[in-house]
Amino acid sequence: MHTSIWxxxxxKPFQPLHDSLQTDVTIIGGGITGVLTAYHLAKQGVKVVLLxxxxxxxxxxxxxxxKITAQHDLIYDELIQHFGEENASLYYQSQKEAMAFYHKTIKMFQINCHYQQEHAYLYTNQPNNREKLEKESEAYQKLAIEGTLVDQIPFSFPHLKALRMNTQAQFDPRTFLKTIVAEIEKYQGHIYERTTAVDIDYQSNTIVRTARGHNIITDNVVVATQFPFYEGKAFYSTRMYPSRSYVVGFTSSEAYPGGMYLDVDQPIRSIRHVQKEDKTIWLLGGQAHKTGQQQQHADPYTELTQFANRYLRSQAFHYQWSAQDYETLDKLPYIGALNKRHPNVFVATGYRKWGMTNSAVAAQLLADLIVGKENPYKKLYQPQRFHADPDLKAFMRNNSDVATEFIKGKLSKTDRVEQLKPNSSAKIKHDGKTIGVYKDDDDQLHAVDPTCTHLGCECNWNQSEKSWDCPCHGSRFNYDGKVIEGPATKNLNKLSL
Ligand SMILES: Cc1cc2nc3c(=O)[nH]c(=O)nc-3n(C[C@H](O)[C@H](O)[C@H](O)COP(=O)(O)OP(=O)(O)OC[C@H]3O[C@@H](n4cnc5c(N)ncnc54)[C@H](O)[C@@H]3O)c2cc1C
Structure with missing residues (x-):
């Protein structure tokens, strides 16, 4: 089984940074946000270093x-309620511009990245969610979003109603980014891989420090690491939480009927297709949970596979993968200066699993802020905003969760190493300390201190991915404690038993 189809x-690979240097802008994080921001800046002649x-x-x-879409689950009715019609409309306009950016750029460079326009659908099989779809449809009308309610979508699983948003799109993101990376190089942007930024320091200049001890003196910094690896006392840890989802890719005996789909019921399911040479691969995603809070006895891949077998006439499974994204208190991304004390450090995060358009919004907005151009979306996305109503409720909910994890993690039940079956894990107490143990298929034990090196929450085992996942801010480590993703920059301590 392959991992991600992308x-x-x-x-093309890039060398790690081997020297200290000086630049206009240092961008940290080479995902779609970092790469697009580097592209916008480099093509305006700004000296850019991407780590x-x-x-x-x-x-x-x-x-x-x-999926490149402005249909971000149920959102527009909620945005109108919380922020008013004008701000909800601004959000939609920014997403539409992002979609237009992809359309234009892919055409301009003739990128063969399977870009395809498709209608997007939200669907439900529950009466209370049908009402929500109806309300969302009214919001579409208020905001002049092209779309309509429909009774049917072309699948056999039960559904009551769907809401269509017309002419959205889908693509292969890495084939697209391959061309953008080549453009960055053409404009003299410098890219370094296997280079971890570990700190941002303020002396007479701003300095980005790397794990191998090199320094970059820089006028501006863009932190495009999903959860900001550097928070600068801006308390992102209390304002965002990570959510993980799973995807399987398979062939089906049915022809793909067109369209991109998202369930608004639980568990959420997402459906699209990819043309891969002569094969049509169906992608089915879902089984989302807060990172580090996976139900231990439920395997998300099994659930998705069973759904595909039952309703989508799956034949052969070729791909499976999982990933996570962050949600902010009020569901809008944080894009802009980190906080008032750090006006030259910028952040873009909290895309709520809608990062294709949101990264393009962020890249344009951050490039404009850095070169001093006006941008109509600056206020909407500024990270220091505080909208009392939704923020406060989410703040309470999120932080009571984080607090529980600090405590719950420490009180995990004591299992004995000898009782561990191959390919399973446990937390054991030894000399008053908690030890995370994984026994592999060859009966080898791998022991770590599961205390997250980011802010000290206790990681939980993710059996589907064989990783230690932090329930607080989404840092993830392999069974040997090596950082996989998230804000932690140091590995878990390896222990011997
Ligand atoms: C399962 C799933 C499905 C999704 N589907 C969709 C979809 O259909 N449509 C959509 O719009 N969005 C979707 N999203 C959301 C979207 O994929 C993300 O929002 C987007 O990819 C985030 O991009 P990014 O560049 O901000 O982060 P990333 O791609 O995570 O890039 C951040 C980079 O920073 C690097 N990094 C981290 N720390 C450091 C450090 N200290 N120093 C140097 N580098 C560092 C990391 O290695 C990483 O490469 C989905 C998300 C998930 C989880």
């Missing part, structure tokens, strides 16, 4: 489902 596309901890666009961007 990783079939190779992007990526691992390889370009292999993290969430390499594990997305890549």
């Amino acid at each position: 990783l079939d596309t190779e992007i 990526e901890r691992d390889r370009l666009s292999q993290s969430t961007t390499g594990h997305t489902t890549a």
